[in-house]
Amino acid sequence: MNEILITGFRVIDLRFPTSREHIGSDAVNKDPDYSAAYCVLETNAGLTGHGLTFTLGRGTDLVVQAAKYLSRYVVNRSLGSITDDLCAFSRQLTEDTQFRWLGPEKGVIHLAAGALINAVWDLYARVEKKPLWQLLSDLEPRHLLKAVDFRYIDDALSPDEAREILEQARSGKADRLARLKETGYPAYTTSVGWFGYSEEKIRRLCHEALAEGWTHFKLKVGGDPAEDLRRGRIVREEIGWTNKLMVDANQKWGVLEAIDRTRQLAELKPWWMEEPTNPDDILGHARIRHEVPAVRIATGEHCHNRVMFKQFLQAKALDVVQLDSCRVAGVNENLAILLLAAKFNTPVCPHAGGVGLCEYVQHLSMFDFLSVSTTMEDRVIEFVDHLHEHFVTPVHIRNGHYQVPSEAGYSIEIREESLNRFAYPQGEAWSGQA
Amino acid sequence: MNEILITGFRVIDLRFPTSREHIGSDAVNKDPDYSAAYCVLETNAGLTGHGLTFTLGRGTDLVVQAAKYLSRYVVNRSLGSITDDLCAFSRQLTEDTQFRWLGPEKGVIHLAAGALINAVWDLYARVEKKPLWQLLSDLEPRHLLKAVDFRYIDDALSPDEAREILEQARSGKADRLARLKETGYPAYTTSVGWFGYSEEKIRRLCHEALAEGWTHFKLKVGGDPAEDLRRGRIVREEIGWTNKLMVDANQKWGVLEAIDRTRQLAELKPWWMEEPTNPDDILGHARIRHEVPAVRIATGEHCHNRVMFKQFLQAKALDVVQLDSCRVAGVNENLAILLLAAKFNTPVCPHAGGVGLCEYVQHLSMFDFLSVSTTMEDRVIEFVDHLHEHFVTPVHIRNGHYQVPSEAGYSIEIREESLNRFAYPQGEAWSGQA
Numbered sequence: 001m002n003e004i005l006i007t008g009f010r011v012i013d014l015r016f017p018t019s020r021e022h023i024g025s026d027a028v029n030k031d032p033d034y035s036a037a038y039c040v041l042e043t044n045a046g047l048t049g050h051g052l053t054f055t056l057g058r059g060t061d062l063v064v065q066a067a068k069y070l071s072r073y074v075v076n077r078s079l080g081s082i083t084d085d086l087c088a089f090s091r092q093l094t095e096d097t098q099f100r101w102l103g104p105e106k107g108v109i110h111l112a113a114g115a116l117i118n119a120v121w122d123l124y125a126r127v128e129k130k131p132l133w134q135l136l137s138d139l140e141p142r143h144l145l146k147a148v149d150f151r152y153i154d155d156a157l158s159p160d161e162a163r164e165i166l167e168q169a170r171s172g173k174a175d176r177l178a179r180l181k182e183t184g185y186p187a188y189t190t191s192v193g194w195f196g197y198s199e200e201k202i203r204r205l206c207h208e209a210l211a212e213g214w215t216h217f218k219l220k221v222g223g224d225p226a227e228d229l230r231r232g233r234i235v236r237e238e239i240g241w242t243n244k245l246m247v248d249a250n251q252k253w254g255v256l257e258a259i260d261r262t263r264q265l266a267e268l269k270p271w272w273m274e275e276p277t278n279p280d281d282i283l284g285h286a287r288i289r290h291e292v293p294a295v296r297i298a299t300g301e302h303c304h305n306r307v308m309f310k311q312f313l314q315a316k317a318l319d320v321v322q323l324d325s326c327r328v329a330g331v332n333e334n335l336a337i338l339l340l341a342a343k344f345n346t347p348v349c350p351h352a353g354g355v356g357l358c359e360y361v362q363h364l365s366m367f368d369f370l371s372v373s374t375t376m377e378d379r380v381i382e383f384v385d386h387l388h389e390h391f392v393t394p395v396h397i398r399n400g401h402y403q404v405p406s407e408a409g410y411s412i413e414i415r416e417e418s419l420n421r422f423a424y425p426q427g428e429a430w431s432g433q434a
Numbered sequence: 435m436n437e438i439l440i441t442g443f444r445v446i447d448l449r450f451p452t453s454r455e456h457i458g459s460d461a462v463n464k465d466p467d468y469s470a471a472y473c474v475l476e477t478n479a480g481l482t483g484h485g486l487t488f489t490l491g492r493g494t495d496l497v498v499q500a501a502k503y504l505s506r507y508v509v510n511r512s513l514g515s516i517t518d519d520l521c522a523f524s525r526q527l528t529e530d531t532q533f534r535w536l537g538p539e540k541g542v543i544h545l546a547a548g549a550l551i552n553a554v555w556d557l558y559a560r561v562e563k564k565p566l567w568q569l570l571s572d573l574e575p576r577h578l579l580k581a582v583d584f585r586y587i588d589d590a591l592s593p594d595e596a597r598e599i600l601e602q603a604r605s606g607k608a609d610r611l612a613r614l615k616e617t618g619y620p621a622y623t624t625s626v627g628w629f630g631y632s633e634e635k636i637r638r639l640c641h642e643a644l645a646e647g648w649t650h651f652k653l654k655v656g657g658d659p660a661e662d663l664r665r666g667r668i669v670r671e672e673i674g675w676t677n678k679l680m681v682d683a684n685q686k687w688g689v690l691e692a693i694d695r696t697r698q699l700a701e702l703k704p705w706w707m708e709e710p711t712n713p714d715d716i717l718g719h720a721r722i723r724h725e726v727p728a729v730r731i732a733t734g735e736h737c738h739n740r741v742m743f744k745q746f747l748q749a750k751a752l753d754v755v756q757l758d759s760c761r762v763a764g765v766n767e768n769l770a771i772l773l774l775a776a777k778f779n780t781p782v783c784p785h786a787g788g789v790g791l792c793e794y795v796q797h798l799s800m801f802d803f804l805s806v807s808t809t810m811e812d813r814v815i816e817f818v819d820h821l822h823e824h825f826v827t828p829v830h831i832r833n834g835h836y837q838v839p840s841e842a843g844y845s846i847e848i849r850e851e852s853l854n855r856f857a858y859p860q861g862e863a864w865s866g867q868a
Contacts, residue, residue, distance in 0.1 A: 030531045058503065058532040062496050062542060069492065097464045098492040104685070104713070104736065107541015108496060152712040155689035155721070251538070255589035278586040279538070280741045282716065283748050287589070302538065307714045314717050 001080030004127060006049075008042035009071040011115075013064045014414070015057055015424040016355065016387055022196030023386055024353070027222025027252040030195075033057030034355045034387060035424070037064045037112065038414060039119045041074060049123025050413040053115035053326040054354040059108075060424065066112035069099070074116055083124055086147035090117060090332040094149075106304040110329055117330030118360070122410035132331070132410040133366040137173070141166035147332045149306070153340065156310045162339045169374050176370055184401030185365050186376060187383040188216030188246065190353055192235065195220045199234055206238035213399035216244040216271070216380050222252030225264060232268040241269065248274035251302070255284040262292045272298040272320050279303055286317035298322055301351035305329070306336040313344040321348045322382075325360035331410075334364055342372050353384030358395045359411040362402045390418035435514030438561060440483075442476035443505040445549075447498045448848070449491055449858040450789065450821055456630030457820055458787070461656025461686040464629075467491030468789045468821060469858070471498045471546065472848060473553045475508060483557025484847040487549035487760040488788040493542070494858065500546035503533070508550060517558055520581035524551060524766045528583075540738040544763060551764030552794070556844035566765070566844040567800040571607070575600035581766045583740070587774065590744045596773045603808050610804050618835030619799050620810060621817040622650030622680065624787055626669065629654045633668055640672035647833035650678040650705070650814050656686030659698060666702040675703065682708035685736070689718040696726045706732040706754050713737055720751035732756055735785035739763070740770040747778040755782045756816075759794035765844075768798055776806045787818030792829045793845040796836045824852035 018024055019031040035057050041049035053063055073092040074082070082089045093113040094105050102109050125135045136144065141163050150159055192205040209217065219235050221228040228247075235245060247270045253261055258276035265273065273295045277284050279302035289297040300322030303309055312318050321341045323334055341348045348368055350361035358381070365381050373379070381402055388394035392413040396403040405411050422429050452458055453465040469491050475483035487497055507526040508516070516523045527547040528539050536543050559569045570578065575597050584593055626639040643651065653669050655662040662681075669679060681704045687695055692710035699707065707729045711718050713736035723731040734756030737743055746752050755775045757768055775782045782802055784795035792815070799815050807813070815836055822828035826847040830837040839845050856863050 028531075029535070032532065032535075056532040056535040058530070059500070059536045059543065062499055062536065065496055065499065066493070066542075095462075096492070097462075098466065098490040101463070101466075101490040102493045102496065102542050102545065106714075106738070107543065108500075108536050109493065109541065111536065150688075152688055152715060152718075155718060254584075254586050278741050280540075280739065281586060281745065283745045284586075284589060284741075304540070305714065307712050307718075311715065311717045 001083055001127065002078045004047070004079040005044045006041050006074055006077055006079060007044050009075045010040050011064050011067045011071070012038045012419055013060050013424045014038045014052075014355075014419065014422050015060060015430065016422055017429060018386070019057070022194065025194050025196040026220040026248065026250040027195060028250040029056060035060045036355045037067050037115050038419065039067055039115045041119050041123055043079070043123065047123060047126050049119040049126065050410070051115045051117070051119025051122055051330070052356050052412055052414075053111040054357055055111070062108045063112050063115070066109050067115055070096070070112055070116055074120065079123060079127060082120055086332055087149050089120070090147070090149055090329055093117065094329055105307070105329065110304060111327060113329045114326035115330075117332055118326060118410060118412065121331040122412060126409045129408045131405045131407060132363040133370070133405070136363070136367040137370040144335065148336045148339065149332065150336075152307045153310045153336060156314055157340050157343050161343060165339055165342050166371060169371050172374065173370055176374065180366060180369060181404050184398060184403045185362065185369065186216070186380045187397060187400055187402050188218055188244070188380045189214045189400075190218040190382055190384045192217055193219035193231065195223065202231065202234055203238055206235060210239060215400055216246065218246040218248055218274070218382070220250065221247045221265060222249040225261065228265065229267065232265065236268060244271040246270055246272045246274060246298070249276050251275045251278055253277050255281065255287055258284075258288050259291050262288060262295050266292070266294050270295055272296040274298040274322070275301070280308070282308070282311045282315050282317050285312065286315045289317060289319070296320060298349065300324065302327065306333050306340065309337045310340055313340055313346060319346065321346055322351045323348055323364070324351045325357055325364065338364065338368050338372050347378045348373070349380050350382065352382035353386070355387050356391065356412050356414075358383055358388070359391055362395055362405060363410060366404060390414050435517055435561065436512045438481070438513040439478045440475050440508055440511055440513060441478050443509045444474050445498050445501045445505070446472045446853055447494050447858045448472045448486075448789075448853065448856050449494060449864065450856055451863060452820065453491070456628065459628050459630040460654040460682065460684040461629060462684040463490060469494045470789045471501050471549050472853065473501055473549045475553050475557055477513070477557065481557060481560050483553040483560065484844070485549045485551070485553025485556055485764070486790050486846055486848075487545040488791055489545070496542045497546050497549070500543050501549055504530070504546055504550055508554065513557060513561060516554055520766055521583050523554070524581070524583055524763055527551065528763055539741070539763065544738060545761060547763045548760035549764075551766055552760060552844060552846065555765040556846060560843045563842045565839045565841060566797040567804070567839070570797070570801040571804040578769065582770045582773065583766065584770075586741045587744045587770060590748055591774050591777050595777060599773055599776050600805060603805050606808065607804055610808065614800060614803060615838050618832060618837045619796065619803065620650070620814045621831060621834055621836050622652055622678070622814045623648045624652040624816055624818045626651055627653035627665065629657065636665065636668055637672055640669060644673060649834055650680065652680040652682055652708070652816070654684065655681045655699060656683040659695065662699065663701065666699065670702060678705040680704055680706045680708060680732070683710050685709045685712055687711050689715065689721055692718075692722050693725050696722060696729050700726065700728050704729055706730040708732040708756070709735070714742070716742070716745045716749050716751050719746065720749045723751060723753070730754060732783065734758065736761065740767050740774065743771045744774055747774055747780060753780065755780050756785045757782055757798070758785045759791055759798060772798065772802050772806050781812045782807070783814050784816065786816035787820065789821050790825065790846050790848075792817055792822070793825055796829055796839060797844060800838060824848050
């Protein structure tokens with residue numbers, strides 16, 4: 001590690017014009033252009049480290065600019081000087097004494113920190129010649145915990161408790177790995193029910209998904225109440241009542257409206273209601289959950305750091321932790337979140353889709369199964385079938401399950417030709433656009 | 435209003451090299467260069483509107499860039515098209531369908547929205563030829579409430595309840611205004627106890643402050659426990675036990691450590707303990723408050739939106755609401771926060787200092803006294819004696835009280851020569867620096 005020097009950094013404003021086909025449209029995000037601030041770390045060893053943070057188009061330039069600034073904590077360092085104390089490294093990015101005022105640990109600067117920290121882990125895994133899930137699950141608990149920042153969460157999870165969770169999970173790991181390699185990790189599809197899709201398209205996509213072996217389906221809601229129910233009934237007609245249906249309001253409602261609407265949608269017997277209200281509203285989610293006990297509550301894709309997840313768990317405000325791979329400060333902070341969820345016996349079903357989120361989170365969930373929660377019960381990873389063709393090692397789905405990635409790294413490297421074509425604004429996909 | 439057209443926008447990256455003299459240093463913010471993204475709206479009427487958001491130096495460029503983008507919702511509009519529906523205007527800035535992903539309503543993009551919304555209010559007040567506090571308190575409740583976004587807070591405060599608060603506060607307003615003009619609004623000084631100051635400097639500053647009529651003093655803590663107590667005893671020796679002393683840890687501690695340290699510092703009989711832990715930790719603050727009932731808990735300068743303040747109040751997590759004039763989305767969101775605080779009978783003591791925060795918040799507190807809470811009991815505005823010389827209409831303090839501003843606007847206009855001198859990086863104050 002110490003002989004590997006990070007010699008260079010580049011970051012690309014990458015935007016895919018997905019809004020042209022209503023891909024990804026929901027009640028709140030009406031016209032997303034799936035985008036990323038994409039970071040590459042260069043080394044003296046020929047290896048590169050890749051990391052991105054997912055965005056929706058406009059504003060990606062802000063994250064790019066923040067990542068450029070934060071790269072000072074990465075470039076001209078040996079990889080070993082980072083991996084020897086990953087918590088200290090993470091704090092350098094999140095506690096820059098002047099940048100910190102713009103957060104702390106939230107928004108643009110935290111998204112940028114996530115991309116950089118993930119790029120370091122990608123490089124680390126490539127040097128170790130392991131996929132990230134394996135690097136993580138091979139690390140000694142003592143070493144792994146050096147990546148976790150317990151500051152501000154030790155009232156809910158002490159380092160000793162975290163170590164105990166990891167130590168207990170060591171038994172049976174080989175069996176779990178064998179099972180994982182045989183079946184893969186269960187997934188659900190969000191591709192059938194975007195907001196902008198017609199009835200005919202929803203029915204066709206449900207048909208196709210069933211034929212491919214999917215058993216868990218997510219529908220976007222948060223529109224006109226009757227229309228939400230109508231679309232939900234269409235999906236139920238197609239998938240039946242044995243398969244699981246989840247609904248997702250993307251933060252559309254206030255707390256009181258969310259309670260009413262969740263009660264109405266209970267007719268569809270949703271497996272969970274996702275983002276019923278504002279993502280900062282811990283007590284609001286707790287109230288919705290308490291007042292509509294028939295429906296499980298899920299949130300997390302906009303939960304901006306471990307302090308917020310800690311409180312969602314303490315307040316019994318959710319049933320499903322939907323961590324995001326790059327909204328928080330990368331792998332480090334997600335280790336904290338996985339351990340918090342385990343402490344509170346709450347399943348983690350990561351947010352995915354977008355650009356690269358599926359590629360990322362498969363590693364986190366597989367590590368969670370092998371080394372933290374030790375179960376796949378009630379756990380599914382989101383899957384959306386968009387943009388995977390741009391990745392060097394895209395996810396591999398079979399029969400509604402993520403297959404175990406075998407290539408070294410964090411699976412997030414994007415093909416050079418895609419980087420060129422979708423670079424904003426100079427890439428071919430954008431030049432000539434207004 | 436409809437004949438006033440906003441024709442142009444400029445934004446300046448303004449930085450004051452305060453770190454060279456340890457001004458503003460505390461346990462977390464060790465080397466701030468007090469800075470601002472400073473916005474100017476130009477009109478066809480000769481009038482201009484001014485707004486800034488306060489930052490600590492590096493990263494101000496990100497806020498500048500975000501404000502440039504968001505200015506599309508302001509430029510080439512009549513002022514009337516904005517003031518006719520101020521909530522709709524605010525939502526345009528906070529709910530841009532692609533930018534929103536970078537928040538929502540937090541961090542860099544929310545700071546930028548605050549600067550722009552405040553600039554619009556400054557222009558509005560200038561057109562009405564009133565200082566902002568007077569514009570606000572002269573508006574009919576019905577009209578004023580059109581500026582409040584009740585989305586995500588109506589489970590705690592309904593529009594009807596807010597209107598009731600404003601209606602009830604109409605009686606006695608003339609008497610309160612007379613009293614305010616006579617005494618001013620009470621303030622406290624943070625200038626005596628910054629982290630980097632020597633014992634001799636602390637004693638001298640206390641002496642001077644007492645001579646000027648100050649009765650409320652704030653000390654920065656969060657360093658070595660014995661050293662915090664030593665500095666606190668020095669201040670108590672100088673100011674005695676009748677005057678009020680507040681302590682401020684600037685988020686330094688985890689929840690458990692904060693409980694211990696707050697108990698220790700109780701020896702100093704602090705009037706409040708400010709920011710004992712992470713600003714996102716609603717439940718953590720509630721626990722500290724519950725476990726150390728002898729000391730009142732204050733927080734808010736990093737509380738990023740009305741949804742967070744709502745929960746701090748619902749969870750009984752604080753005794754003092756320290757709203758910030760530009761971390762949230764400007765005057766609009768601060769109206770919501772003042773009304774929430776009134777509903778929960780909790781005093782508001784705004785965060786100030788920095789650049790321009792004193793100039794801003796005097797208007798909010800005076801409006802609060804006239805039209806919302808109707809009392810100055812247990813309420814003080816922070817005052818720090820830095821950088822006021824750069825303002826065209828700086829605050830006027832007499833005998834430890836803010837005097838009522840009489841000039842039209844929001845008092846935030848900075849002198850053109852200061853804009854030139856401290857523009858980053860080209861201004862004279864910076865050129866030649868590394």
